[in-house]
Amino acid sequence: MVLELQKPRPIWYIMFSTHHTDIGLLYMILSLSALFMGGALALAIRLELFFPGAQIIADSMTFNRMFTVHGTTLIFLFILPFASGIGNYLVPIMIRYKDMAYPKLNAIAFWMIPPAFALVWLGFADFTWNAYAPYSVISAPGPAADMWIFGLKILGVSSILGAINFVVTILKCKHPDLPLSKAPLLAWSFLTSSLIILVAMPTFAAALLMLLTDRLGVSRFFDPAVGGDPIAYQHLFWFTFHPEVYVLVIPAIGFLYEIIPRFSRKPIFSHSSGVFAFVLLAIVSFASWAHHMYATGMSFTEKTVFMIGTLAAVPASAMHVFNFLATMWGGRIKFATPMMWAIGGIALFFSAGAGGVVNSAMPLDFISHDSYWVVGHFHLFVMGTIAFGSFGFLYYIFPYITGRMYSEKWGIAHFVLSFVGAVMVFFTQHVLGLYGMPRRVFDYPPIPEWIAMNQFITIGAMLLGIGAAIFLVNIIYSSAKGKPANMDDPWGLGGKYYYPYEAKNPHHSH
Amino acid sequence: MSGHSHWPEWIYIGVVVALLVWVGAEAWNLERLVEHVPEDAKVIKVTGQQWFWTFEHEDGTKEVGELHVKKGVPYKFEVTSTDVIHSFNIHDYVVLMDAVPGRINIVWFVPFDEGEFPIQCREYCGLIHYNMRGTLYVEDDA
Numbered sequence: 001m002v003l004e005l006q007k008p009r010p011i012w013y014i015m016f017s018t019h020h021t022d023i024g025l026l027y028m029i030l031s032l033s034a035l036f037m038g039g040a041l042a043l044a045i046r047l048e049l050f051f052p053g054a055q056i057i058a059d060s061m062t063f064n065r066m067f068t069v070h071g072t073t074l075i076f077l078f079i080l081p082f083a084s085g086i087g088n089y090l091v092p093i094m095i096r097y098k099d100m101a102y103p104k105l106n107a108i109a110f111w112m113i114p115p116a117f118a119l120v121w122l123g124f125a126d127f128t129w130n131a132y133a134p135y136s137v138i139s140a141p142g143p144a145a146d147m148w149i150f151g152l153k154i155l156g157v158s159s160i161l162g163a164i165n166f167v168v169t170i171l172k173c174k175h176p177d178l179p180l181s182k183a184p185l186l187a188w189s190f191l192t193s194s195l196i197i198l199v200a201m202p203t204f205a206a207a208l209l210m211l212l213t214d215r216l217g218v219s220r221f222f223d224p225a226v227g228g229d230p231i232a233y234q235h236l237f238w239f240t241f242h243p244e245v246y247v248l249v250i251p252a253i254g255f256l257y258e259i260i261p262r263f264s265r266k267p268i269f270s271h272s273s274g275v276f277a278f279v280l281l282a283i284v285s286f287a288s289w290a291h292h293m294y295a296t297g298m299s300f301t302e303k304t305v306f307m308i309g310t311l312a313a314v315p316a317s318a319m320h321v322f323n324f325l326a327t328m329w330g331g332r333i334k335f336a337t338p339m340m341w342a343i344g345g346i347a348l349f350f351s352a353g354a355g356g357v358v359n360s361a362m363p364l365d366f367i368s369h370d371s372y373w374v375v376g377h378f379h380l381f382v383m384g385t386i387a388f389g390s391f392g393f394l395y396y397i398f399p400y401i402t403g404r405m406y407s408e409k410w411g412i413a414h415f416v417l418s419f420v421g422a423v424m425v426f427f428t429q430h431v432l433g434l435y436g437m438p439r440r441v442f443d444y445p446p447i448p449e450w451i452a453m454n455q456f457i458t459i460g461a462m463l464l465g466i467g468a469a470i471f472l473v474n475i476i477y478s479s480a481k482g483k484p485a486n487m488d489d490p491w492g493l494g495g496k497y498y499y500p501y502e503a504k505n506p507h508h509s510h
Numbered sequence: 511m512s513g514h515s516h517w518p519e520w521i522y523i524g525v526v527v528a529l530l531v532w533v534g535a536e537a538w539n540l541e542r543l544v545e546h547v548p549e550d551a552k553v554i555k556v557t558g559q560q561w562f563w564t565f566e567h568e569d570g571t572k573e574v575g576e577l578h579v580k581k582g583v584p585y586k587f588e589v590t591s592t593d594v595i596h597s598f599n600i601h602d603y604v605v606l607m608d609a610v611p612g613r614i615n616i617v618w619f620v621p622f623d624e625g626e627f628p629i630q631c632r633e634y635c636g637l638i639h640y641n642m643r644g645t646l647y648v649e650d651d652a
């Protein structure tokens with residue numbers, strides 16, 4: 001196996017292993033495959049929108065299926081498994097235990113994902129990643145829709161099992177000498193995001209079953225003709241998925257808490273403020289779900305309550321940003337690839353949050369809702385913050401996993417192309433939304449401003465695509481042929497590398 | 511907490527909270543005014559279905575895909591759907607309201623400019639969602 005310079009093993013050793021670093025590796029490989037598959041769909045979507053009229057995609061149904069699978073893949077098969085991969089790798093080491101609390105359960109949680117992946121891709125459903133009723137009940141074509149429902153059901157269970165494992169590992173298996181409050185912030189990020197999953201996920205699990213039985217005709221939960229309510233589905237959906245956006249972003253913030261002090265050669269400005277902000281986010285994340293539903297006909301009072309709940313989550317995120325900047329302040333910063341991603345990620349996180357405040361303000365949301373503004377908003381988070389943090393962390397952990405260095409020059413090229421591309425794509429999408437272009441459309445009227453902005457966005461997306469191609473070549477080539485890394489201090493930062501790489505591959509000692 | 515001073519963090523949090531309170535208060539106030547439907551508004555029933563809009567005026571006349579209104583007159587839309595969720599949108603007038611089967615949602619406006627304005631669907635509703643479009647014609651009565 002090329003991935004390990006020190007003690008190479010055949011791939012099936014890794015596949016049948018229950019050791020946390022091996023499962024971590026599997027998660028990362030799966031998630032990166034999903035990144036490239038979902039990313040390819042995005043590029044096709046962008047090419048289609050380069051001109052009005054049909055371009056490269058035959059019909060609107062194919063287009064609708066593509067953006068549905070794009071969103072589903074990147075959220076559930078890239079971002080979440082990538083975070084689980086890093087968590088598996090590092091959390092047991094950080095809390096000083098030999099493995100995750102339940103190694104077999106850990107392997108089961110991982111191996112549930114490939115079948116779900118297959119269901120989502122072989123079905124290729126069209127009802128968007130939200131699967132709103134009643135479209136998803138009475139209109140979405142099967143078996144694609146049913147396969148998506150089963151796929152997501154499996155992913156939900158896998159995510160709950162993974163969360164239980166993280167919570168038990170951190171709370172019960174940590175070394176007695178390590179007080180919880182002093183555990184690294186990356187470990188804290190997994191503790192808080194796992195707790196959110198445990199509270200949030202059940203309502204979506206219920207909603208999926210209700211969709212399924214409604215589709216089978218044995219129930220009518222979302223059918224107004226017999227007293228059902230389609231809006232109930234949206235409440236169940238967003239009660240899970242607004243908190244879930246924090247499940248996506250919290251580990252990425254944890255990644256930044258590792259990278260930034262390291263490359264600023266300074267301790268974190270305030271560990272306790274980081275812990276406090278994580279816990280606060282986990283709690284207030286449950287107070288805002290219906291900000292996605294202002295336009296469904298909610299009363300003024302309901303809207304006001306959810307606006308306040310949404311705004312209440314902002315100070316916690318702002319505390320993290322402060323902590324990052326205060327850590328960098330006066331540090332001897334080394335602008336190596338991981339740090340570049342971290343800095344770019346903070347800048348885009350800040351912009352994304354500012355746009356989120358605009359969405360939360362009720363009257364303004366009636367301008368932005370379901371327009372390209374929203375697409376720009378959440379991509380600044382999912383791409384600009386979460387994927388940026390993940391790329392940065394992948395470069396950071398690369399020598400630890402492979403024993404080799406990636407190419408610094410190409411790592412920076414990947415970053416520069418992605419940063420420029422992300423700004424071109426996602427900022428412009430905000431403006432396009434203000435001009436009124438709805439999201440999820442296969443074609444648009446030939447309004448000159450819309451055409452110009454769509455073309456600019458597509459060019460930006462191509463830069464992101466080129467960056468991703470460079471990234472792929474860099475990691476594959478470097479894991480086989482890269483320069484052997486100085487395992488104690490790969491970037492020459494002084495001091496010791498955080499993680500004892502000897503903790504890997506325990507099977508080799510015998 | 512560690513030994514260094516924390517007052518910059520408190521000031522920063524204070525500024526952020528102040529900004530949020532300001533945004534929230536302004537939004538609350540504006541939304542309250544915007545939602546107040548004038549007494550004399552004329553009612554137009556809007557029905558979304560895959561994949562077109564139907565409008566019914568107070569006098570019972572119906573239009574499909576086109577909506578003719580008079581400049582300067584307040585209109586109250588009663589929005590609903592017969593199949594899946596759509597979203598009734600006249601972007602130029604910030605009119606946006608979901609058309610939900612089994613519910614009647616209210617939104618209102620006063621057209622103040624003569625001319626033609628696009629009507630579109632902003633909630634994904636399937637095959638022809640991208641082309642579930644119409645036109646608003648604002649005419650001057652005088």
Ligand code: HEM
Binds near residue numbers: 245353368370377
């Ligand atoms: C922390 C990371 C965040 C992520 C990953 C994220 C993600 C998302 C996603 C995926 C959507 C669109 C959902 C859809 O309709 O498909 C969305 C919409 C929204 N977000 Fe965020 N968000 C984040 C933070 C925030 C923050 C901090 C705020 C407010 C301060 C916010 C406010 C909103 C609002 C109000 C909407 C609804 C917009 C609309 O549909 O009209 N978000 N977000």
Ligand SMILES: [Cu+2]
Binds near residue numbers: 242245288291292
């Ligand atoms: Cu949300």
Ligand SMILES: [Cu+2]
Binds near residue numbers: 631634
């Ligand atoms: Cu539609």
